[in-house]
Amino acid sequence: MKSHTLLMPLDMHLHLRDGVMLETVAPLTSYSFSGAVVMPNLVPPVTTKEALRAYKKRIYAALGRLEDANDVLMVDDFFEPYMTLFYQNYDRAFLEEMADEIAALKLYPAGITTNSDSGVKTFDLEIMRPTLEAMSDLDIPLCVHGETDGFVMDREAEFMSIYEMLASHFPKLKIIMEHITTKEAAAMLERYPNLYATITVHHLLITLDDVAGGMLQPHLFCKPIAKRPEDREALLHLALNAHPKVMFGSDSAPHPQHAKETCGCAAGVFTAPIALQLLCELFDAYGKLDNLQSFVSDNAQSIYGICPEFKEVVLVETPFTVPEHYGKVIPMYAGETLAWSISDIE
Amino acid sequence: MKSHTLLMPLDMHLHLRDGVMLETVAPLTSYSFSGAVVMPNLVPPVTTKEALRAYKKRIYAALGRLEDANDVLMVDDFFEPYMTLFYQNYDRAFLEEMADEIAALKLYPAGITTNSDSGVKTFDLEIMRPTLEAMSDLDIPLCVHGETDGFVMDREAEFMSIYEMLASHFPKLKIIMEHITTKEAAAMLERYPNLYATITVHHLLITLDDVAGGMLQPHLFCKPIAKRPEDREALLHLALNAHPKVMFGSDSAPHPQHAKETCGCAAGVFTAPIALQLLCELFDAYGKLDNLQSFVSDNAQSIYGICPEFKEVVLVETPFTVPEHYGKVIPMYAGETLAWSISDIE
Numbered sequence: 001m002k003s004h005t006l007l008m009p010l011d012m013h014l015h016l017r018d019g020v021m022l023e024t025v026a027p028l029t030s031y032s033f034s035g036a037v038v039m040p041n042l043v044p045p046v047t048t049k050e051a052l053r054a055y056k057k058r059i060y061a062a063l064g065r066l067e068d069a070n071d072v073l074m075v076d077d078f079f080e081p082y083m084t085l086f087y088q089n090y091d092r093a094f095l096e097e098m099a100d101e102i103a104a105l106k107l108y109p110a111g112i113t114t115n116s117d118s119g120v121k122t123f124d125l126e127i128m129r130p131t132l133e134a135m136s137d138l139d140i141p142l143c144v145h146g147e148t149d150g151f152v153m154d155r156e157a158e159f160m161s162i163y164e165m166l167a168s169h170f171p172k173l174k175i176i177m178e179h180i181t182t183k184e185a186a187a188m189l190e191r192y193p194n195l196y197a198t199i200t201v202h203h204l205l206i207t208l209d210d211v212a213g214g215m216l217q218p219h220l221f222c223k224p225i226a227k228r229p230e231d232r233e234a235l236l237h238l239a240l241n242a243h244p245k246v247m248f249g250s251d252s253a254p255h256p257q258h259a260k261e262t263c264g265c266a267a268g269v270f271t272a273p274i275a276l277q278l279l280c281e282l283f284d285a286y287g288k289l290d291n292l293q294s295f296v297s298d299n300a301q302s303i304y305g306i307c308p309e310f311k312e313v314v315l316v317e318t319p320f321t322v323p324e325h326y327g328k329v330i331p332m333y334a335g336e337t338l339a340w341s342i343s344d345i346e
Numbered sequence: 347m348k349s350h351t352l353l354m355p356l357d358m359h360l361h362l363r364d365g366v367m368l369e370t371v372a373p374l375t376s377y378s379f380s381g382a383v384v385m386p387n388l389v390p391p392v393t394t395k396e397a398l399r400a401y402k403k404r405i406y407a408a409l410g411r412l413e414d415a416n417d418v419l420m421v422d423d424f425f426e427p428y429m430t431l432f433y434q435n436y437d438r439a440f441l442e443e444m445a446d447e448i449a450a451l452k453l454y455p456a457g458i459t460t461n462s463d464s465g466v467k468t469f470d471l472e473i474m475r476p477t478l479e480a481m482s483d484l485d486i487p488l489c490v491h492g493e494t495d496g497f498v499m500d501r502e503a504e505f506m507s508i509y510e511m512l513a514s515h516f517p518k519l520k521i522i523m524e525h526i527t528t529k530e531a532a533a534m535l536e537r538y539p540n541l542y543a544t545i546t547v548h549h550l551l552i553t554l555d556d557v558a559g560g561m562l563q564p565h566l567f568c569k570p571i572a573k574r575p576e577d578r579e580a581l582l583h584l585a586l587n588a589h590p591k592v593m594f595g596s597d598s599a600p601h602p603q604h605a606k607e608t609c610g611c612a613a614g615v616f617t618a619p620i621a622l623q624l625l626c627e628l629f630d631a632y633g634k635l636d637n638l639q640s641f642v643s644d645n646a647q648s649i650y651g652i653c654p655e656f657k658e659v660v661l662v663e664t665p666f667t668v669p670e671h672y673g674k675v676i677p678m679y680a681g682e683t684l685a686w687s688i689s690d691i692e
Contacts, residue, residue, distance in 0.1 A: 151574060151575055152558055152559040153554065153574070207497065208498055208499065209497055212498055212558065212571055213498040215613070216562070218564070221558065221562040225558055229497055261607065264561035264562070265562035
């Protein structure tokens with residue numbers, strides 16, 4: 001039986017939500033991954049030290065790692081939530097205070113996706129400069145949801161000029177183009193040394209055809225929306241060859257079933273519990289399994305300068321039928337059978 | 347109060363379905379329109395004289411016009427179903443026999459939309475020639491669902507070469523590009539004198555942004571899918587100026603609510619009961635109300651050579667709140683308020 005071992009897999013873009021949803025989804029990620037960069041777009045967004053610490057505490061609680069408990073952790077239960085603050089024009093003193101507790105700041109253009117209303121309204125460099133300079137000096141990466149409010153298929157490509165502006169004005173700031181979906185973003189990686197990217201597993205697998213080419217598939221509807229075949233090809237080229245500036249970030253985004261299967265379905269694909277299995281199948285199909293380690297961990301460690309504790313995740317080529325639901329969340333490929341499974345660690 | 351009178355409005359592309367659905371939707375069209383070209387994609391499709399006559403009889407029954415009854419029809423109840431056959435490579439004798447009973451043949455590429463599995467698999471002119479020549483001689487229009495099986499945003503543009511082949515090889519055959527959605531199709535109208543088009547009301551109003559740019563909106567999901575802003579502009583230009591080769595065809599396509607609000611939502615927008623109200627609002631907003639008569643009736647009469655009995659439909663600028671549902675069908679803009687209403691005729 002074919003198997004493949006991954007060391008310290010990392011999900012560099014994850015939505016853990018809060019409350020009951022957090023309790024449902026957090027263990028599904030910690031089962032497969034060593035750590036994840038946790039998005040701050042709660043309601044209200046995570047913008048203070050207190051909110052960040054309280055959220056991290058709730059994440060630990062959801063993982064059975066209450067700070068006041070004496071649980072002995074299994075190695076395969078170890079999981080590090082890399083916390084992020086919702087981008088605002090914070091002052092240097094605050095960022096200095098927070099630097100050791102955060103992995104990055106996450107910037108959302110206002111109103112562009114789920115819970116992003118208090119995001120950035122205009123990209124005025126003079127207003128943003130103190131914050132971005134402090135981030136640059138403190139080596140705090142800037143993660144960006146790069147979409148304009150233009151036509152849905154053009155939003156990411158239109159945002160490239162903002163990336164160019166940020167990358168050229170702050171050449172030492174690490175800027176991570178999150179969940180890229182277009183050939184334009186793929187090309188942008190080569191133009192500025194300080195631009196990086198995350199790619200989801202679903203954008204490696206689907207195009208708009210899968211969302212709306214046959215029947216309409218709400219569980220494949222996400223933001224940024226899946227694009228054209230040539231865009232998917234560009235992303236595949238980056239991922240399969242483990243481009244050193246590219247990391248895996250699932251953007252796994254759980255919504256309760258009722259919010260997905262209704263008029264006005266929310267955007268987000270829930271992939272946390274199937275991401276590594278899908279990636280193994282995909283990389284194996286292209287004969288690129290040897291590059292998966294870099295894509296799901298090594299590149300991220302280099303780019304973020306992080307060093308997760310040792311964890312080994314063994315995948316085996318044994319069929320895995322995706323559950324119809326996890327709690328109230330319907331995963332991608334619910335009820336379908338994948339070629340690879342995660343082997344339970346003895 | 348502003349009002350606008352339309353004479354003999356015609357819907358040149360309509361799905362009436364069958365059974366209970368037919369009974370629900372047929373009166374909604376006959377209330378507003380003088381007649382409609384009825385699509386033949388039932389299960390099984392309408393391909394025989396017997397099936398066509400039986401379907402027409404069921405339509406009459408749904409309208410309360412049973413042939414064996416002595417109902418005295420109100421003028422405003424008069425409605426003519428212009429019947430179509432599902433395109434197959436019929437022989438000349440059959441078409442000669444049917445010519446007086448049909449308005450057109452409707453061609454579907456196989457598998458391209460709802461109930462189209464038995465459509466045309468390859469456009470082989472030598473195989474199709476006898477049928478198309480007979481249609482040309484008998485002046486039977488060919489209505490075409492013009493999409494390839496390519497990427498969803500490209501399917502109509504990719505089909506243009508098929509239109510060119512058909513139009514150039516059969517220069518006397520009237521070819522109607524149904525429910526066009528792209529600037530490519532709009533441009534094609536100018537290149538061949540025997541190409542015509544229908545345009546829906548929803549493709550004049552929405553783009554892919556409305557379907558998938560915010561939340562996902564299953565009730566705006568249709569085939570062909572709504573395209574880009576520049577495509578919508580091209581359609582608006584044709585319709586608002588009542589281009590003489592362009593007719594209104596709603597492509598109103600009812601599905602029961604459960605088939606729309608689910609994973610794997612069916613394609614189709616139900617507009618029959620609100621189409622004229624929406625068109626009045628739209629044409630009025632552009633100061634083009636005077637062109638609406640041509641778009642919704644006169645052009646169709648000229649192109650098809652039909653002469654509907656007199657019927658007057660008066661629209662008034664009085665708010666109309668769209669019902670949440672008609673039977674089990676959710677209409678476009680359910681629960682929203684439109685600016686124009688149809689005035690009840692005394």
